[in-house]
Amino acid sequence: MSSKYIITITRQYGSGGHDIGKALAEKLGISFYDKELISIAAKESGISPEIFKDVDGKAANSLLYSLSTGLYSYGNSFSSMGDLPVNDRLYILQHKIIKELAEKETFIVIGRCADYVLRDYPNVVKVFIYANIDSRVKRAIARHDIDPARAKQAVQKADKRRANYYSFYSGKKWGMVDNYDLCINTTNISIEQAVDIIYDYLNVLGN
Amino acid sequence: MSSKYIITITRQYGSGGHDIGKALAEKLGISFYDKELISIAAKESGISPEIFKDVDGKAANSLLYSLSTGLYSYGNSFSSMGDLPVNDRLYILQHKIIKELAEKETFIVIGRCADYVLRDYPNVVKVFIYANIDSRVKRAIARHDIDPARAKQAVQKADKRRANYYSFYSGKKWGMVDNYDLCINTTNISIEQAVDIIYDYLNVLGN
Numbered sequence: 381m382s383s384k385y386i387i388t389i390t391r392q393y394g395s396g397g398h399d400i401g402k403a404l405a406e407k408l409g410i411s412f413y414d415k416e417l418i419s420i421a422a423k424e425s426g427i428s429p430e431i432f433k434d435v436d437g438k439a440a441n442s443l444l445y446s447l448s449t450g451l452y453s454y455g456n457s458f459s460s461m462g463d464l465p466v467n468d469r470l471y472i473l474q475h476k477i478i479k480e481l482a483e484k485e486t487f488i489v490i491g492r493c494a495d496y497v498l499r500d501y502p503n504v505v506k507v508f509i510y511a512n513i514d515s516r517v518k519r520a521i522a523r524h525d526i527d528p529a530r531a532k533q534a535v536q537k538a539d540k541r542r543a544n545y546y547s548f549y550s551g552k553k554w555g556m557v558d559n560y561d562l563c564i565n566t567t568n569i570s571i572e573q574a575v576d577i578i579y580d581y582l583n584v585l586g587n
Numbered sequence: 588m589s590s591k592y593i594i595t596i597t598r599q600y601g602s603g604g605h606d607i608g609k610a611l612a613e614k615l616g617i618s619f620y621d622k623e624l625i626s627i628a629a630k631e632s633g634i635s636p637e638i639f640k641d642v643d644g645k646a647a648n649s650l651l652y653s654l655s656t657g658l659y660s661y662g663n664s665f666s667s668m669g670d671l672p673v674n675d676r677l678y679i680l681q682h683k684i685i686k687e688l689a690e691k692e693t694f695i696v697i698g699r700c701a702d703y704v705l706r707d708y709p710n711v712v713k714v715f716i717y718a719n720i721d722s723r724v725k726r727a728i729a730r731h732d733i734d735p736a737r738a739k740q741a742v743q744k745a746d747k748r749r750a751n752y753y754s755f756y757s758g759k760k761w762g763m764v765d766n767y768d769l770c771i772n773t774t775n776i777s778i779e780q781a782v783d784i785i786y787d788y789l790n791v792l793g794n
Contacts, residue, residue: 510764555764557717562784563770573791577769580787584780 384486385503388494393538394516396566397509400574401488407579411487421473435467437545471549495559496550508560511567591693592710595701600745601723603773604716607781608695614786618694628680639677678756702766703757714785715767718774
């Protein structure tokens with residue numbers, strides 16, 4: 381890898397993607413962004429982080445057309461965002477923050493269509509983390525204190541929300557291999573093993 | 588990894604999957620099976636390897652029902668295969684040979700629904716190799732002496748045949764991440780890098 385690179389991690393709910401990203405960032409000594417982007421967006425916009433947290437990862441009205449045609453431009457404030465729903469405002473702000481970060485540092489970012497946002501950037505490694513439904517349900521119960529009786533439904537609902545969000549803003553299908561450089565199934569491996577796999581992968585790319 | 592393991596490689600046409608498998612087998616010092624399975628099947632059945640080569644990777648009539656319900660049993664010869672099309676005979680024989688090999692040695696096998704055939708076996712690492720269409724067309728032209736004007740069509744046709752073959756015999760969708768442990772995009776990496784990525788992956792699994 382070149383001296384500056386970005387790793388985007390897309391993950392199925394309960395697959396361990398967040399923990400893998402966090403541990404990998406620590407191992408590599410680079411920045412890590414997941415919910416952290418909301419705090420930055422909140423700070424930049426003056427909108428309460430609580431409001432943003434509530435809509436994070438949920439698609440709203442279609443920005444795709446205006447973004448793709450360049451009809452939509454945004455500045456440093458919300459002054460140009462008119463009456464856009466808060467979901468779309470958050471997407472635009474995160475989109476802008478991710479691009480700004482990409483100009484200046486090496487980092488790992490979780491979700492947020494970052495692979496799509498950075499599609500034209502060099503040195504972006506796009507990782508997809510997934511696992512079978514049983515192991516994801518098990519992990520979700522252990523990690524998020526979800527009622528076991530409703531865990532499967534919750535996992536499927538969370539994935540559906542992520543898929544909708546991704547296809548809504550990117551126009552592409554979430555979880556298709558074509559969008560990623562490396563896809564790792566965590567059904568039978570630990571967080572540490574997944575971290576090592578990506579770490580080794582980066583080393584091979586640097587060869 | 589335990590002392591005995593099997594690597595199945597499913598690959599999009601032109602993605603370099605065959606070469607990656609062959610080089611990895613050499614690096615690991617283990618057996619490699621691709622077209623080699625046809626020679627073994629021909630030897631066991633007494634049918635000409637040329638006839639088998641002609642139908643390799645093409646789905647024929649549905650065996651799925653009879654195989655899945657256990658109504659279909661096969662012996663060492665073709666005596667129990669009745670009037671099955673040669674495609675299905677080849678599938679059954681390869682299926683049987685792969686299972687026999689899995690009992691006694693460590694190897695890499697390319698295609699042939701091996702990931703599905705060995706779905707209940709322990710220590711099977713299922714790899715999917717893919718790349719974007721442009722890089723696959725380029726590789727196919729360089730490697731297979733395909734007419735550049737028709738290369739894209741040929742690549743897409745080959746993939747369609749593989750997808751049909753896989754879903755015909757396994758009842759599952761070819762190229763979906765869920766079927767694999769590790770998926771590697773070879774668009775921007777070399778054969779050697781892909782080999783090293785899988786090699787390192789196996790090492791991490793052995794930790």
